[in-house]
Amino acid sequence: MELAKQWLQGKGVELGRGAHNPLAPADCINVAPCNGVDYIDERDLLDYQRSAAEQEKYGHAVAQVDIVAEATDLPLPDGELDYVASSHVLEHVPDIFRAWLEWGRVLRPGGINFMIVPKRDAIAEDSVRPISGLEAHVETFLQGVNPDSLPPSLPWRGHYHVFTLQGLFAALNWFNQQGLGCCWLLEAQEESDSKIGNGHTLVLSKQHTLPPLEDCISQLGAAFQNERYAEAALLARQALSLNFRIHEAWFILAMSQVQLGDRRAAGQSLTQALVLQPKHAEYRNVYQQLQGQPFSYPLSLVDYLARLL
Numbered sequence: 577m578e579l580a581k582q583w584l585q586g587k588g589v590e591l592g593r594g595a596h597n598p599l600a601p602a603d604c605i606n607v608a609p610c611n612g613v614d615y616i617d618e619r620d621l622l623d624y625q626r627s628a629a630e631q632e633k634y635g636h637a638v639a640q641v642d643i644v645a646e647a648t649d650l651p652l653p654d655g656e657l658d659y660v661a662s663s664h665v666l667e668h669v670p671d672i673f674r675a676w677l678e679w680g681r682v683l684r685p686g687g688i689n690f691m692i693v694p695k696r697d698a699i700a701e702d703s704v705r706p707i708s709g710l711e712a713h714v715e716t717f718l719q720g721v722n723p724d725s726l727p728p729s730l731p732w733r734g735h736y737h738v739f740t741l742q743g744l745f746a747a748l749n750w751f752n753q754q755g756l757g758c759c760w761l762l763e764a765q766e767e768s769d770s771k772i773g774n775g776h777t778l779v780l781s782k783q784h785t786l787p788p789l790e791d792c793i794s795q796l797g798a799a800f801q802n803e804r805y806a807e808a809a810l811l812a813r814q815a816l817s818l819n820f821r822i823h824e825a826w827f828i829l830a831m832s833q834v835q836l837g838d839r840r841a842a843g844q845s846l847t848q849a850l851v852l853q854p855k856h857a858e859y860r861n862v863y864q865q866l867q868g869q870p871f872s873y874p875l876s877l878v879d880y881l882a883r884l885l
Contacts, residue, residue: 577771586658595636600661611641659688673717680758698774708737741776745820805835823852
């Protein structure tokens with residue numbers, strides 16, 4: 577996965593790494609709630625055994641777990657890491673904001689939070705469940721929910737959330753507006769991950785703070801018009817980290833990325849502009865020119881919206 581090669585460099589951890597589908601480099605630290613002997617909860621041993629069997633089914637030796645810990649409580653010093661990587665893990669964490677705070681704690685300034693989360697139709701059971709909304713994430717955070725405090729009827733470390741990429745953007749915007757001592761800057765995103773294709777990719781970098789949204793917007797147009805494309809791209813990403821619903825910012829980001837020679841990233845940004853404004857003629861024309869095919873609305877979103885009718 578080229579995006580992972582670009583961003584996952586230096587010292588880092590992968591949460592719940594599997595030998596059959598690794599995300600981070602081989603020298604990463606693998607963190608999981610069980611290593612086959614030690615565990616956080618007895619039920620984690622059963623989860624480990626199931627995971628080990630799946631890895632072996634694909635002909636791989638079971639990935640060695642280096643640290644037994646919760647994703648929300650990493651026994652590592654502040655600012656220790658260059659990246660935290662997770663693939664199909666965040667949906668198993670009841671409180672995503674607590675996780676983001678913890679990952680921010682162990683990352684250096686500018687360190688990378690690289691996440692792949694499953695699409696809502698990645699497994700059949702999730703495809704008929706409602707999307708996890710921002711209000712639910714906020715309530716879980718404010719109440720301090722953890723796996724032990726969840727109803728026993730819920731599967732242990734099951735899929736507590738059903739995500740869309742846009743729902744993650746909304747969570748990112750809320751988190752960045754709370755003054756929690758850590759902010760996340762949008763670095764890259766994929767509507768369909770380029771690793772397997774059944775998930776969404778979100779790449780964030782740790783920041784102490786972000787400039788006010790009004791400042792980003794007021795400077796964005798001038799930076800682009802004056803061909804300061806790197807500056808325009810940064811301003812657009814800062815703005816979208818605070819309000820992802822500004823479709824013009826997605827479009828300027830896409831056009832800046834074209835000028836900077838990153839057509840792949842431009843296609844992803846233009847996709848988000850069209851998710852927000854699917855009938856926008858200019859956006860559709862540019863998408864056709866860039867991608868060589870007409871824009872089609874993400875299938876998982878079409879299906880979900882149809883179920884609301």
